[in-house]
Amino acid sequence: MLENLSTKLQKTLRDLRGEGRISERHIEASMREIRMALLESDVHFTVVKDFVSRVKEKALGQEVLGDLMPGQQVIKVVRDELTNLLGKETIDLKMSKVPPSVILLVGLQGSGKTTSTGKLAMWLRNQKHQPVLVSTDVYRPAAIEQLSIVAGEIDIPVYREDGRDPVQLATQALQHARDMGFDVLLVDTAGRLHIDMELMEELERITSAVNPTETLLVADAMTGQDAVNSAREFNQRLDLSGVILTKMDGDTRGGAALSIKAVSGRPIKFIGVGEKYDALEVFHPERMANRILGMGDVLSLIEKAEQVVDKEQAEQVLRKIQKNEFTLEDFRQQILQLRQLGPLEEIFKMLPQAGPLKGLDKVQVDEKQLGHLEAIINSMTLEERAHYKKINSSRRKRIARGSGRPVSEVNRLLKQYVQTKKMMKKASKGFLGKGLRKLNFPI
Amino acid sequence: MSIFSYQEQPGYFKRLKEALKVTKDEISHQMDQVMGTADSPITESQLEDLENILIGADIGVETSLAILERVREETRGRKVLSGAQVRRMIRDQIGVILQASQEVDPGTRSTTRPRVVFVVGVNGVGKTTTVGKLAHLFKQEGEEVLVCAADTFRAAAAEQLAIWAERTGADIVQQGAGADPSAVLFDAMAAARARKKDVLVVDTAGRLHTKTHLMEEVQKMQRIAAREVEGAPHEVYWVLDATTGQNGLNQAREFFKTIGITGVVVAKLDGTAKGGIVIAIARELKIPIRYVGIGEQAEDLIPFSAEAFVDSLDL
Known part of the structure; x- marks a missing residue:
């Protein structure tokens, strides 16, 4: 089993105590450990490369402080740098000054868009908003039905109209939200491959039709190296405003979070942590850093x-x-x-x-x-x-x-x-x- | 010349190759860049670049290192090495790993009627779609198919499967949302016997491998299946999303240990994801890969062939 990085680093750098400064020789082995650990956590290899060289730069020449073991000191550099990369702080959802705000949820098949739509709606209601939902997934069998059932379970209204055109569905739903005085419209979209040009263009059309306040990429935390490809493509086409990282309740390290943030520059705003609709949490960069490092989440x-x-x-x-x-x-x-x-x-x-x-x-x-x-x-x-x-x-x-x-x-x-x-x-x-x-x- | 013979199934190969085209182009391009027209012994930095390429395909650190260690051994002391030669070595290594897992169990179908097939996996990997595609495949092969909607948890899962049943002409057994999956299974098994079906394909709810109570739920379903039909479930297909990273290995270990999966179905292989984690899984657990999903249509599930897979990767 994968030993966690912090333990490894402490081991690698144990002998460093008593030396004045952290030097190149000391650090070579630990950089390798860091690289391996990040790769095992599914961080993309190019992101790892940049990351490791930055950590090396920061750690080199640091004085070995009295209280801290050198291992801990390097861990601190790694953790700070991870937190830095993941975004220094928690970022809230934007809301439009003129309601209704529109939140568009996009992503690959099976990433958890519909479940996240339900969870986010519930979260918004707890924040005293009045959300309404619409599904524009006219492709997958029973997808629209799925959102209706989710909406029913959490008792949140859903806009449903017979129609086969996703853009029209979204537009009508927006009008409905306006007419009925809802202040947030959540648009659940069909899952699609980022290389499916036709469906990506459809998303662009939906975007120009409803002008979303937030466009959130819903991404599976268990995703491997391919996370960079889909995140980059979705971001280039849709100008994402943030990310929801789902299925964090498993044992994945969630290195995809780092890859996605690195290539898109967009903050992770929420994480999905369970099958129930209240299992959505605001994302905290420092906690994610600890998780990737295997340092637990005491906070x-x-x-x-x-x-x-x-x-x-x-x-x-x-x-x-x-x-x-x-x-x-x-x-x-x-x-x-x-x-x-x-x-x-x-x-x-x-x-x-x-x-x-x-x-x-x-x-x-x-x-x-x-x-x-x-x-x-x-x-x-x-x-x-x-x-x-x-x-x-x-x-x-x-x-x-x-x-x-x-x-x-x-x-x-x-x-x-x-x-x-x-x-x-x-x-x-x-x-x-x-x-x-x-x-x-x-x- | 390939050491493999996949020519018996040219149709399959062509489609798999098409599905993996993006992957193939990217990887061979990277390989070419690394190796170029090398005419000197392979260098450490080239090896590291190769390692990145393998890791970039989600093959994982350990398996990538093991593959490259063999390359290092085989190339030791050899002066002239072209990119193509090194690629061939890596390719063959992967071929050997996949082949070894395929040979563990050649996958002869049980002749028991009804044959019972479970489809399991974590959330959102594509289980229901896979069940629909399997129903289509078995139908094409002249079998009478019944599907069982034992995912009673996810909203509209049964409705989704019902649409697949209609599309493929399979019968379906379902109950209301929130019903006990074991009860639905029990009904489906009785129906499969009464209607003299050849095969019963069971769709199950998505479950993270870390949730003990959900894993136990499948164990219970297995006990019920075994009680009703001898040797059931005859196959337990575990669906893996091709975009999954290293967590796929954790998933596979847990499902293998607690549920005893008999085969892997790799879904969503039509994107840019490489699905390389199956190589790590094959290496560690020796679970054969049975099918790959390469699209959204009913016919987009094709039998896996190690030869074709490796050839298509064209490392």
Whole structure:
């Protein structure tokens, strides 16, 4: 398996400590590692080449700072440069001063345009906009039907008219939006190959007919080296305003993001992170840089956690942990919160895959089991939850019956709880990083 | 002279070649630029350029390096080397990798009736279209085809498949949106038997290989298939989007491990994407490639031939 770049670099540059400056000799090996890692992440080879020479230039001659290991220092250069290339900051959607704004979604077949149209519509509605949708995909069987169903599921109006001409459909939809007072029109288009001249010209005609405020390229994050070709072609023909990177919930490194940004110069605005319609997130360059480097996404995780974790409650738990008063009831609360965070495997993927957390992204978590744990604790009396030592064998049997789980599972849970209690005590003394402590994981 | 003989299927070869023309032109052009009319031993910088060309085709770092290592060995100490010679070496290496995976399983069709074919893959690779094209292909071969709309998750997936069924003259079994895919499959298997169909092609929902519960869903469908018809599913085709990069290998590993895919279908090979990741997949997992999709029409799915593929790449 691919070792993550940051670990590799630290290894390669370990011996550098104590030397005054980072020199050419030191850096050769690490540049090779960087090149390999980026290529393995599907960044286009020409983009990699430019990137590596820029990093080399920046890293060379830097003084080896006291606190930072040379490896970390090079990683920092790489990460900064990646972030730079991906766009320094998050860029919002433009809206037309005179509504309705028109957002055109274009891309290759199967990149996720229709799903993204639905997700974006929902996102816009949450921002207090009133979107209306239209599909101009008259080619793929049931494509128009698909958007209508999506619209129905999220309860957003869709403009539908019998017609075989995509340009006319878009124009009529725009008029409809104006007449009905919608402030955003989302135009879902047919998937097409960038070398299909006829269909590319059709997109140009749609563009001149509805004059979109935003033209977003919907691109699959798993795309390989070809990402540059399609991004370049779409951008040359349509003057893209941004990119939606889809299917980021898999295990792709998403190097295509870098390629697309490098050849089109257009910012990535959103990423698709799941099959549900609320699984659309605003793009954060620095987080993507970390992902490409294999350094995890602690920031997103903390953000997510903050949404579900009650701060006061969390602090209370932390105090309890410090005093070693962490009860089974607290354990239950933790499980509840954890389940609210979403599928655990995705959470683990956000953690840096290094040090004590290495390999966590491979951990398979059975969500059902969490439910079982909860059921078992629910079958305990409040007193039992506060004083686990009271739970003798007859109580265990009763709890097992109450929760419908075997006694062995009750035993296992109690064991886990005791272990967690111990671990948390340690953790509170600084074994885990700040970010993690904030989360209060029962792991 | 080619070491392969693909002449038995000139029609297929011509179409594959046409589909890959963009790729071919680009790669051979790059190769020519790198090698030129070299009359000296191959240099490190030339090797690196070749590596970039292979990586640029999504073949991946590891496989590209392995291929070039052989080239390095074979050219060691040889003075006169033309671009054409080096290209031939690389070409043959790829041919050997693909050929080896094809030989693992020659792909003889089960004679059980109905033969059950699953089509699986991540989201948006072209599963439904592939099912439609397979239905057409099997029909052309004189088989009675039933398709099963077991993608009950994606909006209008069943409607899309129904249109393909109509186009190709296949029967379809479907249920409402959100139905249990295993239940739809169960119905389809009963229908296939009752109507004495030769083949049942099952369209499944797109699933990322990292989502355990979705992978388990297919495992359950496999169990049901096996219970209803002996040896089913007889084929599990995994569809790969030709534009996919290195993540294709992760996908293939997971699908191979949990679902036991029997063949690869490379979809969307008519763009500029090279589909080189199949070479890395063939090398590591030895899963044979069965078909390639080269267009949007029903007949745009053609049996894969390693010889034709490599010849068309014209490395």
